[in-house]
Amino acid sequence: MAKGRVGVLTTYHVHEDGKRVIYGGAERYGIEFTRMLVEMEYDVTWWQIGSGWTQEVIPGVPLHSVPLREAAYQTCPSLNRAFFEQADRIDHAVYFSTLLAYPQAFERSIAISHGVYWDYPTWETIVPTERHRAEWRARWYAALNKPQKVVSCDTATIRFITATWPGLAEKLEYVPNFVNLEEFHPPDADAGRASVRVLLPRRLTAVRGINETLTAMERLLAAYPQLEFHLVGRGHSDHQERDMLRWAHEHPRAYYYWRPPHLMPHVYRNMDIVLIPSKAAEGTSLSCLEAMAVGRAVVAGCTGGLTDLILDGYNGLLLRPVTVRTLVEAIEALVTGPDLRRELGERAEATARAFGLDQWKERWRRVIERVFR
Amino acid sequence: MPRLTAMMPVRNEAGRYLEEVLENLLGYVDDIVILDDASTDATPDICRSFPRVILHRNPEPLFSLDESVLRETLWRLTVATEPSWILSVDADEMLEERMRQEAPALIGQDEYDCVEFRLFDFWGGRTHYRVDGGWNPWARRVRMLFRYRPGQVYTWPRQRLHCGRIPLEAREPLPVYQSDLRVMHLGWVRPEDARRKYEQYRERWSGPHLESVLDPPEKIRLEPWIPGKLLPY
Numbered sequence: 001m002a003k004g005r006v007g008v009l010t011t012y013h014v015h016e017d018g019k020r021v022i023y024g025g026a027e028r029y030g031i032e033f034t035r036m037l038v039e040m041e042y043d044v045t046w047w048q049i050g051s052g053w054t055q056e057v058i059p060g061v062p063l064h065s066v067p068l069r070e071a072a073y074q075t076c077p078s079l080n081r082a083f084f085e086q087a088d089r090i091d092h093a094v095y096f097s098t099l100l101a102y103p104q105a106f107e108r109s110i111a112i113s114h115g116v117y118w119d120y121p122t123w124e125t126i127v128p129t130e131r132h133r134a135e136w137r138a139r140w141y142a143a144l145n146k147p148q149k150v151v152s153c154d155t156a157t158i159r160f161i162t163a164t165w166p167g168l169a170e171k172l173e174y175v176p177n178f179v180n181l182e183e184f185h186p187p188d189a190d191a192g193r194a195s196v197r198v199l200l201p202r203r204l205t206a207v208r209g210i211n212e213t214l215t216a217m218e219r220l221l222a223a224y225p226q227l228e229f230h231l232v233g234r235g236h237s238d239h240q241e242r243d244m245l246r247w248a249h250e251h252p253r254a255y256y257y258w259r260p261p262h263l264m265p266h267v268y269r270n271m272d273i274v275l276i277p278s279k280a281a282e283g284t285s286l287s288c289l290e291a292m293a294v295g296r297a298v299v300a301g302c303t304g305g306l307t308d309l310i311l312d313g314y315n316g317l318l319l320r321p322v323t324v325r326t327l328v329e330a331i332e333a334l335v336t337g338p339d340l341r342r343e344l345g346e347r348a349e350a351t352a353r354a355f356g357l358d359q360w361k362e363r364w365r366r367v368i369e370r371v372f373r
Numbered sequence: 374m375p376r377l378t379a380m381m382p383v384r385n386e387a388g389r390y391l392e393e394v395l396e397n398l399l400g401y402v403d404d405i406v407i408l409d410d411a412s413t414d415a416t417p418d419i420c421r422s423f424p425r426v427i428l429h430r431n432p433e434p435l436f437s438l439d440e441s442v443l444r445e446t447l448w449r450l451t452v453a454t455e456p457s458w459i460l461s462v463d464a465d466e467m468l469e470e471r472m473r474q475e476a477p478a479l480i481g482q483d484e485y486d487c488v489e490f491r492l493f494d495f496w497g498g499r500t501h502y503r504v505d506g507g508w509n510p511w512a513r514r515v516r517m518l519f520r521y522r523p524g525q526v527y528t529w530p531r532q533r534l535h536c537g538r539i540p541l542e543a544r545e546p547l548p549v550y551q552s553d554l555r556v557m558h559l560g561w562v563r564p565e566d567a568r569r570k571y572e573q574y575r576e577r578w579s580g581p582h583l584e585s586v587l588d589p590p591e592k593i594r595l596e597p598w599i600p601g602k603l604l605p606y
Binding site for chain 1: 604
């Protein structure tokens with residue numbers, strides 16, 4: 001007998017065509033979150049944008065899709081309403097991003113913030129005037145206000161919300177992201193390789209710093225014959241993946257591929273330096289935590305939740321701003337400084353122990369038991 | 374270790390790609406179940422010359438009568454080897470070299486039950502593949518590798534042609550992994566093979582995709598094949 005029925009509303013767990021599978025951090029978060037709810041004996045169903053197809057998030061947990069009819073100010077009122085109507089037999093709801101709780105939310109519901117997402121320059125094209133910005137703020141306030149709790153994966157979002165609307169402070173819970181420490185741990189012995197391997201383990205989007213990284217790596221590969229560059233992650237489109245394959249082909253010691261999540265620990269253990277050069281829209285990145293847990297030297301953008309994980313110069317390097325110049329300087333320092341790599345990596349590994357999957361589940365369980373009682 | 378079995382229908386493949394396809398497969402599968410559809414050339418001898426090949430022969434050709442019967446027969450012979458995973462492959466298809474490195478890890482997991490690959494139709498040679506219209510390999514994926522579940526009932530659609538390479542139950546929404554490993558399809562490399570396949574299919578099927586086989590060169594868009602790199606770890 002299930003403890004209750006939980007409906008989860010997201011925008012995209014897979015591509016809206018129901019075919020292209022996305023292997024990003026939010027999707028992996030969704031899978032672990034679903035496993036946790038199932039472990040807690042909830043009956044779980046997901047909804048997202050799509051043409052009406054049904055898939056599964058994990059075996060036995062359906063993912064239904066409903067068409068998106070309107071979207072404005074990053075809210076999806078028609079999706080919200082369709083969820084409200086189709087999920088009428090659920091007992092509890094989870095809005096997988098906060099704005100999905102607009103304009104209405106189930107009484108016993110939780111919204112999740114995966115980090116600040118309005119901190120990149122093109123955001124102004126979405127809310128170009130003060131009138132637009134006022135409408136976005138009004139909708140977001142309504143979306144934050146409706147669920148019983150808002151769980152944020154980083155403190156940057158919490159600080160922004162509490163500074164803007166102090167009255168919402170009691171609603172906010174901090175549950176930082178996780179790393180599975182049983183899977184992500186340093187190798188028994190580091191290989192005595194002459195080569196130095198740099199890894200970019202992200203989805204290949206502009207906001208994740210792909211453009212600056214490619215230019216920086218072109219320069220560094222030419223300057224340091226011992227350097228290898230591994231670009232590991234899916235693109236934002238099929239054709240970008242072709243272009244990345246071509247780019248890697250044209251540059252010696254550059255590799256482009258991706259791996260299923262269960263093989264990523266092996267990938268990290270075979271690297272020396274990991275780049276998380278996000279420019280914006282970042283939470284407490286799963287990739288960053290995984291790289292840290294494996295004891296790698298991390299170079300990260302000084303943005304969003306990454307500052308909850310890394311103290312510049314202590315357990316990694318933070319870049320502000322993320323440019324070709326700052327990337328080249330940081331990577332050069334690590335390529336030519338094996339002791340710096342080792343020190344940063346050891347402290348990163350110790351830091352990651354505070355972000356274990358079990359701790360994440362425990363923090364989440366406390367929130368769920370209060371809201372879904 | 375999970376057992377990976379390849380299943381492959383063949384007919385009159387001598388002088389084409391069968392040897393290199395079998396060589397490629399032996400780099401990562403445990404055995405290869407082949408159903409020879411009454412070849413009249415040296416195909417059975419070629420098959421027998423390779424280790425770990427389990428060859429069966431039809432006395433009369435089935436493909437031209439009913440592909441679904443051929444596929445179902447091959448399926449029965451394949452599952453008799455008690456595989457953990459099955460790779461459904463044709464005699465003119467090869468996964469790129471990295472599959473040798475990655476196959477054990479690809480199937481040695483419980484996160485997903487099937488794997489999809491991008492399939493590249495090489496055209497007029499081995500340097501370029503076709504990308505116009507329905508030939509675009511970047512936008513479509515082929516499910517060729519899947520977990521076999523002994524207790525599961527597997528069925529095939531009653532279709533004389535294009536009944537699919539895997540059973541219906543393996544086409545359902547299953548936890549899927551979309552691999553970056555690419556499949557090289559060599560069936561359209563030689564113009565004479567393309568013409569022969571076109572004539573064969575045209576007897577039982579029509580449609581714009583089939584007609585595009587005969588497109589004049591100015592209508593065909595090709596892209597150069599980007600050679601894959603073996604990973605250094």
